[in-house]
Amino acid sequence: MKTSAYAVQTATTPLAPFNIQRRDVGHSDVEIDILFCGVCHSDLHTVRGEWGGTTYPCVPGHEIVGRVAKVGKDVHKFKEGDTVGVGCMVDSCRTCANCQEDLEQFCPDTIFTYNSPDKHTGGVTYGGYSKSIVVDTAFVLEIPKHLDLAATAPLLCAGITTYSPLRHNNVSKGQKVGVVGLGGLGHMGVKLAKALGAHVVVFTTSSNKVEDAIRLGADEVVNSKNADEMKKHLNSFHFILDTVSAPHDINAYLILLGRDGNLTQVGVPPEPLSLNVGSLIFGRRSLSGSLIGGIKETQEMLDFCGKHNITADIELIQMQQVNEAYDRLLKSDVKYRFVIDMASL
16 A cells, blocks of 8 residues: 655655555554654664665654554454554564564564565565554554653653663662763653662753753753762762763763663764773673663563653654754754654655
């Protein structure tokens, strides 16, 4: 079936109206009418070819919330009219060790929601900047009914990207947790860490974000350019979540970890970060990375957010404003996530 979308034709052209083909609904498929789609920084990187490997035309979007329009005959979990979500993945091999452990994001054959090989059409997958999408039921998520649907969309990427490392590092009540950066990822990290019971400290270089950090749930805010403020927190953190995608001194945060503390990097700086291994050796500290989360953990995150009434802080935009939103995203001019109202398409 044909569906309306917004796509880029090259790395230097703007997003513009484009018609795409969606596959017919198979036995295990769910057809979804898309209501809202979040705008992720990775959308911008991909459409502008900054990470390489982009196939054009490209329809981005992997923070999808919609309503079930049709289900295949073997689908029993969802029915027409259900509110559902689709995140960064739409398929995987399902047989490798990663898939067997519910870690589909690390499957060597993961099919991402857009710009991945599409075995059904022979082309590439097209994402959520569109009116509808057809997805295998195994990769469709239940959305808590009482949450604001537009503000829930960013949970499908920003939410799970921050929730997964918090859970993997067993963040719990009474622990001291740092969040570096207060953007789309960072603001979700603050909300989730606070809901897990942690004492949350936000590190920012922007004095105008102090009030917002407190509003979002931070117990303390540190100006990371102030050496005296940083020094007060030496050797004291159980866990630090670094969401910054710009070049920065990671060693300044590693030395704030206590013994056996971990810093997990989820922001992707364009250049390699310089590491002083002494920062790790003294204190048996560790540095790691984290990539979104598997489907089971993503559902767990959504249920957790439903229980604690957590959604993203968003600015709702029309589809026709998306190019302007990309330009503003480059300037960090959004609090804290753009979400497209797909009724405008």
